[in-house]
Amino acid sequence: MPQLTLSLVGADGTVRGTSTGEDLVQLDTRYAEYQPGDVLVLESGEKNVELEVMLDESLPPSVVYLADGRLEFPIPFEAARDSYPSHAFLGDTHWGYARVLDPRERSSWRNLALNSHDLEGADGIYPHASTNSGATNPRFIARNAIDGTWQSIHHGRWPYESWGINGRDDAWLQVDFGRPVHAEEAVLVLRADFPHDTWWEQATLTCSDGFETTVHLKKTGVPQRFSLGEVGRDIEWIRLSDMVRADDPAEFPALTQLIVMGTLG
Template sequence: MKVTIEITDQFGHVCQGKNDYEDQSRRLTAQGESVCYLTTQAFQFHTGDHIKMIADQPGYYVVKLDESLSETLVYLPTGQLDYCVNLDDAWVATRSELAFKTNRHYWYFRAATDTELSCERDLALNPMDQPDFNGSYPHVVANAVTRNEPGFAAQNAINGLVASGWHGEYPYTSWGNDQRTDATFTVEFGQPVLVKAIGIVLRADFPHDSYWTQGKLTFSDGQSQVVQFERSGQVQLIQLSQPILTTNLMLSELVKAPDAALFAALTAIQIFGNN
């Protein structure tokens, strides 16, 4: 299995980088058998640049896009991940201030192992997810975002952060439903996975925040469950009576507590299970 990493600009041209003791710049591309890495000590990203991970077959892969992001296990249905770098101020505020800002870089791409796939893990975790689908699952879709601001985008709830005691910029990002009673939030897995439990972290910036007292979880086969929430910023674990095979999980019918605060929000959703 061939795997490739390449960094391109907004026009699709392969970018150039170099190491400290190199006289000449070189193309930022690398290829390997099942695993490869790409490095440089002198390259700066610009908005519209792309980080591309390309495999010659679909499957699960472990990817590292930036020094500020952990290696992440994702499903690539086409074998390709195309991450478009966005350095606009509003998006920069949702990440570590070092994300995509350094000169020295290390990118990594490999096929996932059978052991990794069989182990129970957070099936929702994907800090690389973007509103426009970039080729990687899990991917989250919502029909409402508070003021359409990146700090309240749906992707914030699957980025691995659980800092629920504040709101707004990193590390206190969350999904805000714009106070809509018809808001839906759906985690898509790309293929069937076995879900055993769900962890919900409500934002708890009290008294600025209210909270949801209940919501509805719906699986791709139509099974659903109404769940109750407490006024807490801790993980609230919902253990399923039996594992459910599903391709997605939707959170909907959110009911806000009858208090004076206007905003309720989701800091994180964790979906535990395995392939």
């Protein structure tokens, strides 16, 4: 088992707390609020490691693949907090952990795209969502589509954050897994703040193995499920593109969640 280290590092580089473990590491900070510039640093003694990670009690635990064995998670402040639970990272007592995934867990049917710890511009940390939309408002950035929050009836800050296309008709959203995973089903949750929102009547799902399918969507905020083949497929990424808007006067289509169901291997 790789050695894991989880540390809280201040803006000046001072290590304000640290913990180390062989296959499980926990870090609790007591009687000290987070400060601007604080970063949670997770390090593994091995690269290409699969971990279950939860760096704040309010975030869903996520299976994260660290290609480089390191995750730096800046504590969000001000506008950056809009895509996180309102109580996340607040107060003077915090608890987080990371543990090495047991190989037997890889066969569990799960949401392969879920990563509540995804970061814009992250490198070597998966699943990772990226887009060409150009949206910079934290309420509408790519990571919101894989953070595990399904609430679709409104728009704005958490729990109503979403991926928005920023007015682009050629926008796409891609989720990279960092290594092959076995995907069987894609699930789209459209934002449904009607009549503020419009919706997409169809879109294209493309996988890294060349598979492509056109999906037809309904005006609803409930999950809409689409098969990725009778026996599924081994893929490294999936992309949503070529969305076609409904004939509707509203201006704003958006995606609350992109879910990919399957197994890690």
